[in-house]
Amino acid sequence: MQSDFPEKRNIHLFFIEVKYGPRCRPANRSAVTVENSERVRDMHVLITGGAGFIGSHLAERHLAAGDQVYVVDNLSTGSLANIDSFRGNPAFRFAEADILHWSGLDKAIAWADRIYHMAAVVGVKKVLEDPVAVLATNMTGTERVLRAIHSGGWNPQVIIASTSEVYGFNEKDSFAETDHIVLPSAGRLRWAYAVTKLADEFLAFSYARKYGLNIVVVRLFNTVGPNQVGHYGMVVPSFVNQAVRNQALTVYGEGNQTRSFCDVRDTVVALDRLAGCPEAWGEVVNVGNDQEISIRDLAKLIVQRAHSASRLEFMSYKDAYGEEFEDVTHRRPVLNKLRALTGFEPVWALNDTLDDLIEKARVKTLRAA
Numbered sequence: 109m110q111s112d113f114p115e116k117r118n119i120h121l122f123f124i125e126v127k128y129g130p131r132c133r134p135a136n137r138s139a140v141t142v143e144n145s146e147r148v149r150d151m152h153v154l155i156t157g158g159a160g161f162i163g164s165h166l167a168e169r170h171l172a173a174g175d176q177v178y179v180v181d182n183l184s185t186g187s188l189a190n191i192d193s194f195r196g197n198p199a200f201r202f203a204e205a206d207i208l209h210w211s212g213l214d215k216a217i218a219w220a221d222r223i224y225h226m227a228a229v230v231g232v233k234k235v236l237e238d239p240v241a242v243l244a245t246n247m248t249g250t251e252r253v254l255r256a257i258h259s260g261g262w263n264p265q266v267i268i269a270s271t272s273e274v275y276g277f278n279e280k281d282s283f284a285e286t287d288h289i290v291l292p293s294a295g296r297l298r299w300a301y302a303v304t305k306l307a308d309e310f311l312a313f314s315y316a317r318k319y320g321l322n323i324v325v326v327r328l329f330n331t332v333g334p335n336q337v338g339h340y341g342m343v344v345p346s347f348v349n350q351a352v353r354n355q356a357l358t359v360y361g362e363g364n365q366t367r368s369f370c371d372v373r374d375t376v377v378a379l380d381r382l383a384g385c386p387e388a389w390g391e392v393v394n395v396g397n398d399q400e401i402s403i404r405d406l407a408k409l410i411v412q413r414a415h416s417a418s419r420l421e422f423m424s425y426k427d428a429y430g431e432e433f434e435d436v437t438h439r440r441p442v443l444n445k446l447r448a449l450t451g452f453e454p455v456w457a458l459n460d461t462l463d464d465l466i467e468k469a470r471v472k473t474l475r476a477a
């Protein structure tokens with residue numbers, strides 16, 4: 109499925125800067141409201157992987173703000189259901205295509221004022237099943253996007269999605285952008301995803317530095333919320349679905365590993381602000397929520413909030429993923445840089461996100477029955 113879109117137009121961002129200046133940090137919380145209400149309308153926004161979990165929320169945010177949104181997605185892990193509610197909107201366009209081969213890429217990039225490059229092979233299970241696809245999509249795909257931006261001849265705002273996985277096996281309990289990357293020297297495939305995302309970061313920095321492109325690399329920590337699916341090894345949707353069905357919640361290892369979960373509706377606010385923030389261009393920035401919880405406590409919390417009769421069932425990593433898998437103990441972001449650049453504070457508490465997801469999963473289960 110594909111549709112036309114307008115021709116390139118490059119005057120837009122000039123006016124944004126003239127009107128609002130190069131600063132992007134709201135002076136106080138009320139300034140956030142001013143920022144939103146004074147937001148420049150009709151921005152052209154291209155989202156690769158826009159039928160996926162985070163991409164579909166970006167699309168929703170920009171459509172609500174009056175922007176035009178163009179999504180390209182091969183629907184490998186994304187779905188039409190995620191973008192169904194936008195389909196009748198004349199400001200929304202969708203191309204079902206693979207970014208590795210899409211003939212419309214150059215034209216779409218030349219059209220865009222802003223690009224969120226989210227398309228990637230994601231999820232532990234997928235990565236272990238098909239490391240070749242991970243390497244191709246995550247590296248060649250990103251390079252293709254960057255090349256097209258450079259040859260497009262002008263300078264859109266660009267977000268490149270990286271991941272907290274790039275911190276690798278570093279055993280610190282929280283991670284700042286300046287911390288070392290620690291990856292095992294043995295060629296374990298479990299790390300293929302992190303390696304490809306690290307390569308993407310270096311590609312992005314190289315293009316940003318050499319050609320002066322306005323690129324922000326975001327290291328996303330665990331993101332949760334509506335539209336996320338559990339089939340590819342994502343823990344929160346898996347637990348929620350098990351809890352609403354009163355099935356056992358499968359905890360890998362002993363469940364002592366901790367994670368920090370950011371609601372996707374907060375994540376997209378951070379990405380939107382970073383993209384429009386000249387001080388962030390050429391930088392890598394952690395994006396997430398710094399509240400931490402162990403996976404065992406997360407499982408118990410979901411059972412409690414769902415008033416579920418589920419019990420916890422523990423499974424070794426070997427049984428879950430095979431010999432290759434090694435998990436990391438902590439993944440908590442240090443968010444000083446994000447806060448300093450954008451004034452961002454997450455507004456969704458984990459309990460509220462879980463209640464929302466439990467409610468949505470219940471409705472879905474009832475409809476399916």
Ligand SMILES: NC(=O)c1ccc[n+]([C@@H]2O[C@H](COP(=O)([O-])OP(=O)(O)OC[C@H]3O[C@@H](n4cnc5c(N)ncnc54)[C@H](O)[C@@H]3O)[C@@H](O)[C@H]2O)c1
Nearest residue numbers: 157160161162182183184185186206207227228271328331
């Ligand atoms: N969700 C998280 O917690 C998290 C954490 C760290 C990083 N990220 C990064 O954020 C981005 C979005 O992740 P997500 O959680 O929304 O996952 P997702 O799987 O829902 O989204 C990825 C989208 O890309 C699409 N896609 C994959 N290969 C493609 C290709 N070759 N051509 C076109 N489309 C393709 C998929 O169909 C999917 O819709 C990814 O780059 C991921 O690495 C996500």
